[in-house]
Amino acid sequence: MLKLGVNIDHVATLREARYRGMNHGEPDPVEAALIAEEAGATGITAHLREDRRHIVDRDIRRLRDSIRTPLNLEMAIVPEIIEIALAVKPYIVCLVPEKRTEVTTEGGLDVVGSEVLIRETCTRMRDAGIRVSLFIDPDPRQVEASARTGAEFIELHTGAYAEAFDQKRERNVEIERLVAASKLAHGLGLNVNAGHGLNVRNLPLIHVVPHLIELNIGHSIISRAVFVGLPTAIREILAAMAGYKG
Numbered sequence: 001m002l003k004l005g006v007n008i009d010h011v012a013t014l015r016e017a018r019y020r021g022m023n024h025g026e027p028d029p030v031e032a033a034l035i036a037e038e039a040g041a042t043g044i045t046a047h048l049r050e051d052r053r054h055i056v057d058r059d060i061r062r063l064r065d066s067i068r069t070p071l072n073l074e075m076a077i078v079p080e081i082i083e084i085a086l087a088v089k090p091y092i093v094c095l096v097p098e099k100r101t102e103v104t105t106e107g108g109l110d111v112v113g114s115e116v117l118i119r120e121t122c123t124r125m126r127d128a129g130i131r132v133s134l135f136i137d138p139d140p141r142q143v144e145a146s147a148r149t150g151a152e153f154i155e156l157h158t159g160a161y162a163e164a165f166d167q168k169r170e171r172n173v174e175i176e177r178l179v180a181a182s183k184l185a186h187g188l189g190l191n192v193n194a195g196h197g198l199n200v201r202n203l204p205l206i207h208v209v210p211h212l213i214e215l216n217i218g219h220s221i222i223s224r225a226v227f228v229g230l231p232t233a234i235r236e237i238l239a240a241m242a243g244y245k246g
């Protein structure tokens with residue numbers, strides 16, 4: 001069964017819109033995580049950004065102590081956040097590139113260009129008992145470099161596919177890139193996750209990408225939840241994921 005990691009960052013985005021800098025406020029991303037688990041999420045994902053624009057340090061500690069499913073901590077490779085990850089010990093970290101001016105994670109990690117740093121980070125995480133995933137574009141060079149770092153997982157960036165969804169030719173090119181990258185990664189012994197920009201409309205075509213273990217989905221679920229509630233939004237996504245053959 002294809003797993004669903006629910007990204008709860010945007011619950012914190014809403015909280016910070018009113019309660020920025022305070023140690024409390026609603027809506028609570030931890031409560032969202034517990035509701036998501038109840039509705040069928042098989043994991044919870046949260047991105048502790050350097051600028052703390054949504055998730056803040058206390059959220060990560062509370063998530064670790066409260067949720068029953070694995071915690072996937074998305075993070076940039078910067079010393080401060082690495083130390084937090086090593087102290088909190090999430091089930092897995094997903095290493096992502098981070099730019100202060102971006103609205104959300106834009107491209108994948110340049111594993112080719114930062115192979116040594118990423119390998120060192122993988123070793124530190126592994127020594128602390130934390131699995132590592134690398135968020136990369138579906139590019140064969142990045143997949144091959146990822147396999148050399150010692151990371152157990154990659155997460156294929158589906159943002160370009162989601163952006164191209166309404167143009168059939170471009171969409172098919174992006175699907176082919178995802179299929180090829182997933183096959184290559186699987187052949188190299190990597191576990192393959194995917195995410196970014198996925199929603200109930202574009203999810204059905206993702207079924208042609210083989211070897212996927214988990215999808216990480218945030219924005220579309222939280223947006224839909226505003227109208228129909230979080231459990232219904234999650235069940236709609238799970239229905240769109242059902243029947244995945246791998």
Ligand code: PXP
Pocket residue numbers: 007009047074094096104105135155194195196197198216217218219220
């Ligand atoms: N995976 C990674 C690595 C991400 O950075 C994000 C966005 O935070 C997601 C998945 C989820 O993307 P979306 O919010 O578009 O579903």
